[in-house]
Amino acid sequence: MRGNTRRLLPGRLEHADIRTGLRWKLSAAIALVGALVAIALSLVVHNAARVSMLDNARDLADQRLQLAQSIYDRPGRRPAPATFKIDDPTLPAALREKVADGRRATFVTDHPGGVPDIWAAMPIKGGHVLSLHTHFTDRSTDILKDLDQALVIGSIAVVLGGSALGVLIGGQLSGRLRKAAAAANQVAKGESNVRVRDAIGGVVRDETDDLARAVDAMADALQQRLEAERRVTADIAHELRTPVTGLLTAAELLPPGRPTELVLDRAKAMRTLVEDVLEVARLDGASERAELQDIVLGEFVARRVAAKDPDVEVRVVHESEVTTDPRRLERVLFNLLANAARHGKPPIEVTVEGRVIRVRDHGPGFPEALLAEGPSRFRTGSADRAGRGHGLGLTIAAGQARVLGARLTFRNVRPAGAPAHIPAEGAVAVLWLPEHAPTNTGSYPMLPQQVPQQGK
Structure with a gap:
């Protein structure tokens, strides 16, 4: 089950993804x-307060100007207070033009970064101009500064509160989506009893629930199609068993000769294919149960491999006694050896170390599709499709390993430190037998992760 693998050229980048959590977005x-709303409201409030204070200051200046006019118009023409001037030469031109038209008016002079000036002027007898010049009061300036400070503090509080609210809401939504993704991954791995809607939980219904229901519906539809395909495959293989057996029996009655040998060879190959398809169908149905026995693993493997192919080297590094199904273990071992012989190159080596069995060849290695997705029926990854198998050998090996409660992994061997585009120097299939035998329900404890020991 080998083939040409897609290689990346040195220095070539496939994708560069930047991943950010939904809560932070x-x-x-x-x-x-x-922040934008707070800034806009702060500017509006600041300008509105400033305009209101300036209008009050202009009204006050106008009232004082009218009071000064009443004093000026009295008999005896008392002198105006010191803050009032007659024919002030510093009077702004715009205000002077309005007074020239015979109107009483006020005017504000802005200074960049400074306190604005308040002007008020009106025409009086004799063609003179009575004017008042004051500054924006310190109290009003202090009020504006306090208002600006309050607006800044309020804006910061709004931004921080909004951020905290976003983290809270985004965290809840992100958590639901992560639960949905985890459940969907379990469904993708074949756990048909997992429901995405039940996994995300929650009382409030939102779009996440719609997504979960859609995924559950899709998983149910796919499961039904897979079950239908399995039934069809099993039915076809079962129906083919009888005629193929009859064909093989009839071929054995033919007179000896080269044509008879060819017919027998093809008939046996067809019978093997039918039996393999039936075995895959049974394994997919999860109805198989292991018949457990206690065996000495190294001795068992050495004896079976020697009977199958004396040229295969068997090395027992560490002997151990295991409880497993010998028939199914032999099936897995023989399929791995057959795959190595068909697609790899000699020498083929089998190593037993404790509960671990390794089968290695020195061929071109496993294809990338198998390493990424695992074995798949009727997909060999081989460029030569004629007479090179149907991809059922490793599929059966993986299925029998599941019945044994074991874990079957695949990897390629490359020189230490070699980049990914360097061709492999062989393929290794590793069978990890469990510490505890599978139960009568087919379940088994998960293998603990091995923590490498630090050297002393």
Whole structure:
């Protein structure tokens, strides 16, 4: 089950993805919107307060100007207070033009970064101009500064509160989506009893629930199609068993000769294919159960391999006694050896170390599709499709390993430190037998992760 693998040229980059959590994206969006709204409202409030204070100051200046006019118009013409001037030469031109038209008016002179000036002027007897010049009061300036400070603090509080709210809401949504993704991955691995809607939980219904229901519906539809395909495959193989057996029996009655040998060879190959398809169908149905026995693993493997192919080297590094199904273990071992002989190159080596069996060849290695997705029926990854198998050998080996409660992994051997585009120097299939035998329900404890020991 080998083939040419797709290689990446040195220095070539496939994709560069930047992954950011949903909660932080939502928090950043809320914080940005909150900051923009806070800035806009702060500017509006600041300008409105400033305009209101200036209008009050202008009204006050106008009232004082009218009071000064009443004093000036009295008999005896008392002198105006010191803050009032007659024919002030520094009077702004725009205000002077309005007074020239015979109107009483006020005017504000802004200074960059400074306190604005308040002007008020009106025409009086004799063609003179009575004017008042004051500054924006310190109290009003202090009020504006306090208002600006309050607006800044309020804006910061809005941004921080919005960010916290975004993290909270985004965290809840992100958690539901992560649960949905984890459940969907379990469904993708073949756990048909997992429901995405039940996994995300929650009382409030939102779009996440719609997505979960859609995934559950899709998983159910795919499961039904897979079950239908399995039934069809099993039915076809079962129906073919009888005529193929009859064909093989009839071929054995033919007179000896080269044509008879060819017919027998093809008939046996067809019978093997039918039996393999039936075995895959049984394994897919999860109805197989292991018949357990206690065996000495190294001795068992050495004896079976020697009977199958004396040229295969068997090395027992560490002997151990295991409880397993010898018939199914032999089936897995023989399929791995057959795959190595068909697609690899000699020498083929089998190593037994404790509960671990390794089968290695020195061929071109496993194809990338098998390493990424595992064995698949009727897919060999081989460029030569004629007479090179149907991809059922490793599929059966993986299925029998599941019945044994074992774990079957595949990898390629490359020189230490070699880049990915360097061709492999062989393929290794590793069978990890469990520490505890599978139960009568087919379940088994998960293999613990081995932590490498630090050297002393």
